[in-house]
Amino acid sequence: MEGHRERKKVRTRRALLEAAVRLFSEQGYEQTTIAEIAAAADVAPRTFFAYFSSKEDVLFLQAEDRGQAMLDVIAGRQPGEPLGALLSRMFDGLVRGLADDDELDFALSPLRARLMFAEPALRARGLTLMMQEQPRVAAALCEVYPELDPVSAGAAVGSFMGALSVAGLVAQQQGGSNEDVLAAGRRGIEIAINGLSSLGGS
Amino acid sequence: MEGHRERKKVRTRRALLEAAVRLFSEQGYEQTTIAEIAAAADVAPRTFFAYFSSKEDVLFLQAEDRGQAMLDVIAGRQPGEPLGALLSRMFDGLVRGLADDDELDFALSPLRARLMFAEPALRARGLTLMMQEQPRVAAALCEVYPELDPVSAGAAVGSFMGALSVAGLVAQQQGGSNEDVLAAGRRGIEIAINGLSSLGGS
DNA sequence: TGCTTTTATGCACAGGTTGCAATTTCGCAA
DNA sequence: TTGCGAAATTGCAACCTGTGCATAAAAGCA
Numbered sequence: 001m002e003g004h005r006e007r008k009k010v011r012t013r014r015a016l017l018e019a020a021v022r023l024f025s026e027q028g029y030e031q032t033t034i035a036e037i038a039a040a041a042d043v044a045p046r047t048f049f050a051y052f053s054s055k056e057d058v059l060f061l062q063a064e065d066r067g068q069a070m071l072d073v074i075a076g077r078q079p080g081e082p083l084g085a086l087l088s089r090m091f092d093g094l095v096r097g098l099a100d101d102d103e104l105d106f107a108l109s110p111l112r113a114r115l116m117f118a119e120p121a122l123r124a125r126g127l128t129l130m131m132q133e134q135p136r137v138a139a140a141l142c143e144v145y146p147e148l149d150p151v152s153a154g155a156a157v158g159s160f161m162g163a164l165s166v167a168g169l170v171a172q173q174q175g176g177s178n179e180d181v182l183a184a185g186r187r188g189i190e191i192a193i194n195g196l197s198s199l200g201g202s
Numbered sequence: 203m204e205g206h207r208e209r210k211k212v213r214t215r216r217a218l219l220e221a222a223v224r225l226f227s228e229q230g231y232e233q234t235t236i237a238e239i240a241a242a243a244d245v246a247p248r249t250f251f252a253y254f255s256s257k258e259d260v261l262f263l264q265a266e267d268r269g270q271a272m273l274d275v276i277a278g279r280q281p282g283e284p285l286g287a288l289l290s291r292m293f294d295g296l297v298r299g300l301a302d303d304d305e306l307d308f309a310l311s312p313l314r315a316r317l318m319f320a321e322p323a324l325r326a327r328g329l330t331l332m333m334q335e336q337p338r339v340a341a342a343l344c345e346v347y348p349e350l351d352p353v354s355a356g357a358a359v360g361s362f363m364g365a366l367s368v369a370g371l372v373a374q375q376q377g378g379s380n381e382d383v384l385a386a387g388r389r390g391i392e393i394a395i396n397g398l399s400s401l402g403g404s
Numbered sequence: 405t406g407c408t409t410t411t412a413t414g415c416a417c418a419g420g421t422t423g424c425a426a427t428t429t430c431g432c433a434a
Numbered sequence: 435t436t437g438c439g440a441a442a443t444t445g446c447a448a449c450c451t452g453t454g455c456a457t458a459a460a461a462g463c464a
Contacts, residue, residue, distance in 0.1 A: 005430060005441075012442095033419065044444050055420070084399050120330070127333055128326040134368050135375060148401060154372035155365040155390035156398050162364020163357040166336045170356035173337055188357035195397025196358050197286050199350060207410075207461060214412095235450065246413050251452070405464100412459070421449085428443065434436085 013051050015041040020058045021111050029119040056125045059112050067133040069097050074137065077144040084193035086144075087160050091189055095182065110178070117172055130165070134158060163188035215253050217243040222260045223313050231321040258327045261314050264299075269335040271299050276339065279346040286395035288346075289362050293391055297384065312380065319374050332367070336360060365390035 019040035023032040034055060038045040052058050073090045116122045138153040145153070167188030171181045191199065221242035225234040236257060240247040254260050275292045300315075318324045340355040347355070369390030373383045393401065 003431070008430090009442080034421095035419085046444055046446090047442085049421070050442075050444095053421095082399065083401050087398065123333070124326050124330040127329045128322065131325065131329055131367075131371075135372055138368065138372055145401075150372050150376065151369050151386045151389055152393060152401060154386075155369035155393040156401055158364035158366070158368025158371075158390060159361040159394045159398060160364070162360035162362070162367070164360070165333075165364075166340065166360025167353050167357040169333075169360075170337055170340055170352050174352065184353045184356075187353055188360060191354060191357040192361045192394070193398045195400065196289065196361060196395045197284065198397065199285050199347075199354060199358055205462070210461090211411085236452090237450085248414070249412055252412075255452090257451070407464080408462085410459100410461075412457100414457080415455085416453105418451105418453085420451090423448085424446090426443105426445080428441105430441075431439090433438085 012041065012043060012047075016043070016048060016051055017058060024059075024115055025111055029115060029122060056122065059115060059122060060125060060129060063129045066094060066097055067129075067136065069093055070133065070137055071140050074140040074144055083141075083145060083156060084189075087156075087193070088189055091164065091185065113178075117169070130161060134161060159192045160189060163192035167191075214243065214245060214249075218245070218250060218253055219260060223317075226261075226317055226321075227313055231317060231324060258324065261317060261324060262327060262331060265331045268296060268299055269331075269338065271295055272335065272339055273342050276342040276346055285343075285347060285358060286391075289358075289395070290391055293366065293387065315380070319371065332363060336363060361394045362391060365394035369393075 016037060020032070020037045023036055023040060034048050035045045037058075038048050041048075070090050070093070073093045074086065077086050116126050134157050135154065138150060138157045141153040141156065142148050142150055148156075164185045165188075167184040168181045171184030176184065218239060222234070222239045225238055225242060236250050237247045239260075240250045243250075272292050272295070275295045276288065279288050318328050336359045337356065340352060340359045343355040343358065344350050344352055350358075366387045367390075369386040370383045373386035376382075378386065
């Protein structure tokens with residue numbers, strides 16, 4: 001399975017990936033054209049689409065993997081494990097998965113994360129991917145928590161993901177470091193678990 | 203202020219709006235081109251962009267208004283009103299605002315809502331708009347709840363919106379009526395307020 | 405009627421994306 | 435080594451969204 005052909009394909013893919021991320025970082029996402037990426041990777045523009053289905057797709061490689069990882073965590077619910085604990089574990093799994101996310105040698109992940117927050121088009125794509133997974137995650141929850149109806153499960157997943165995202169987003173917009181953003185995410189989860197009434201209830 | 207000119211502008215705008223929504227409903231969003239919309243409204247394709255800044259924009263007319271409405275509700279917090287109650291009022295305001303949302307004679311809102319859930323591109327746009335508002339809403343919350351830090355406020359807003367959205371989405375995907383979706387949204391809010399630990403905690 | 409400000413339109417173009425066909429490259433077997 | 439077939443690469447044409455620019459058409463006003 002490792003002939004000259006396969007190796008060349010991998011090399012070309014990586015060249016496109018590297019070129020894209022580098023150019024995106026240097027001159028911005030919108031300002032970078034597919035023609036430039038292809039030129040930097042020394043292939044024809046048309047060939048780009050043989051490797052990636054769209055410009056955005058370069059930055060959202062293992063999206064399905066992460067969705068599957070979430071489902072796996074849910075399926076592995078410990079007997080008697082409360083919902084909140086399970087979702088916290090899911091969050092940890094997500095973070096770990098993102099860290100391991102190294103199709104490239106150099107660290108693509110931080111660049112991708114920064115771009116994702118900075119570029120509206122990419123943020124939109126990320127949101128969409130996230131939202132698409134949520135009903136599936138909710139359905140998985142229903143299976144391991146038989147007492148949960150689908151709407152409640154959806155609400156739980158939405159509350160969890162929403163709290164996590166916006167808390168992280170606020171922290172990021174306040175100029176927080178990656179650790180700050182992560183901590184904010186955890187704090188968001190806590191709030192989702194304990195309920196909004198545990199906050200400024202006065 | 204109501205010369206022939208103004209009236210014609212309104213008429214053209216409405217024609218474009220009607221044509222767009224009708225064509226979107228009949229043949230789908232992606233399958234409808236701006237050229238078709240313009241032809242149906244009997245104007246040149248270029249003119250479409252004099253009335254709407256993009257194809258998506260046709261369906262997201264008063265997005266800023268709704269964001270502002272949320273901020274208004276928050277600013278009008280009753281003394282001692284708990285966070286959950288305030289957010290519930292915000293939801294009611296949103297629903298009422300959507301119902302009053304009748305730039306056109308015929309009911310655009312239901313069609314728009316259905317399209318928004320059905321078409322990925324539109325769902326993405328809706329999510330993005332919603333997400334963009336959330337930090338602002340969180341900041342407004344911070345002002346009327348001085349004991350709230352920004353990250354917690356963000357978590358609260360995210361949890362609220364997320365629960366509301368996904369509960370509604372699940373209900374909609376299960377073939378629920380508009381009322382079902384609304385009820386699911388309310389249930390989602392309740393869950394966000396009481397916390398996930400109030401669910402399948404066993 | 406003639407002048408001015410909008411409004412509508414046409415034209416050209418950039419960029420993303422797809423389909424198709426031709427061509428190159430590679431793997432493999434004779 | 436040669437030649438065949440599959441796979442990869444590429445070029446080309448086309449479509450669609452969106453923008454800038456210049457011009458024509460229309461409407462208000464003097």
